[in-house]
Every structure is written in C-alpha cells, then in structure tokens.
Amino acid sequence: MTPPKAIFFDINETLLDMAEMKHGLAPLLGGNEDLVDLWFANLLHHSLVDIASNQFHDFINIGAAALVMVAHSKGFSVSEDEALNAIKSHITKLPAHDDVKPTLSKLQSLNVPLVALSNSSIEGLKAQLEFADIVECFTHVLSTEKIKTYKPYPDVYRWACKEVGVEPEDAMMVAAHGWDVSGAKAIGMQTTFVNRPGKMMYPLGLAPDLNVESLTGLEQEMKKGA
Structure with missing residues (x-):
C-alpha cells in the first residue's frame, strides 16, 4: 500500500x-x-x-x-x-458510531481529502451528515444520484475518483460492506473493511488491503504511512 x-x-x-x-x-x-x-x-x-x-x-x-x-x-x-x-x-436521524467523529477529525490533520460516497440522494445524504454532526469533516459529499447508478458498479468508483481528481490506485474506499470493498477493489482502489458488529467480508470477494475493528485502526494505519 x-x-x-x-x-x-x-x-x-x-x-x-x-x-x-x-x-x-x-x-x-x-x-x-x-x-x-x-x-x-x-x-x-x-x-x-x-x-x-x-x-x-x-x-x-x-x-x-x-x-x-x-x-x-x-x-x-x-x-x-x-x-x-x-x-x-x-x-436522516441516525447518529454516528462513537469512533467516527474523533477519527475523522484526526484524519483531517493528515491533509488527505475525506469523501462521503453514498447511494443515498444528495439531499438525504447531506441531511444525514448534518444530523450526525460530521458534514464538516468532508471535502466532498458525493451521491450516486448524479450518475444514476449504484455502488458497487465500477462506474461509481471511477466517477467518484474523477470528481475528487485522484487515480483509483491513489484512493482508498472504507466500508463495512464486503460488496462495497469488492467493487472499489475491482477498479484498483485501495480498500479498508471495517468490522462493524455482525458484518464480515464476502468470502468470495476481493480481499481488502486493511481489515480493522474500528475506524481507530484505520487512523493508526494512516499515521504509519504518513
């Protein structure tokens, strides 16, 4: 990586x-x-x-x-x-997990753009992030609504990377869904799987680069490479 x-x-x-x-x-x-x-x-x-x-x-x-x-x-x-x-x-009234806001704030200090990428509509997505009090953590808020397709189709990740101005191999997708990880990995993105309770990687999917128990683990890995 x-x-x-x-x-x-x-x-x-x-x-x-x-x-x-x-x-x-x-x-x-x-x-x-x-x-x-x-x-x-x-x-x-x-x-x-x-x-x-x-x-x-x-x-x-x-x-x-x-x-x-x-x-x-x-x-x-x-x-x-x-x-x-x-x-x-x-x-639109879902709280963030306890590890989310502290970790996003620390990742911001690394000067790496943080991007929200969701299948939700842009209006609903912004409302979710505002309610959870994390919207300010993101430099880009992207909804698949704009290109009228859904993750994990490859076009979504290619479009998202283009919107942010990065090549897929220079970008990382972080998700608690194996299908999301596999979709991003298929176009060459780096990936992190977050082991939220009850979640696991799809056994036949494309293996993530990182497998963490919480976002804190992601932050620690990013600091190692900074």
Missing part, C-alpha cells in the same frame, strides 16, 4: 449507527428488528436489479418497495406510502 491521496467513506452502517432505523421500522414488521436487516439487504439487492434492468429509482423509493416486499413475505400488510414515510422519518 501507498499512502492514499483521498479516502472515500461509505455512510450507512460504516459511519452511521442503524440501530435507530431498526427501532423505527420494526413496528411495520411485527416488532421484529431482525427483519430490518433483511429489509436493508433487499434494498441493496433491488438497487442492483434496477441498474441491471436499465432503470433508476431514488434509493429511498427502492427502500420503500423493498419494505413492502419484506412485510408481505412475513404476512404483514404495509403500503408503499407507509413504508416511505417511515423510512424518511428515520433515515
């Missing part, structure tokens, strides 16, 4: 704690918070179905459709409007 000239961060689950989302959506799923994980997996799955079938819907609308489907599969009746309102009420 060489010291990256820009560090890109996934947002949901990587930086933001989704526990509040679980509390907010569980009532629509019979009170079962475990089904919210299933919902999020379905949201990611169907965002890729959209792109593979030459469609593009707002991420939050795909989320509402996925919530309706998960509810139906478990015998609950939820309308798209109910699902959309519930998601909107909670997705």
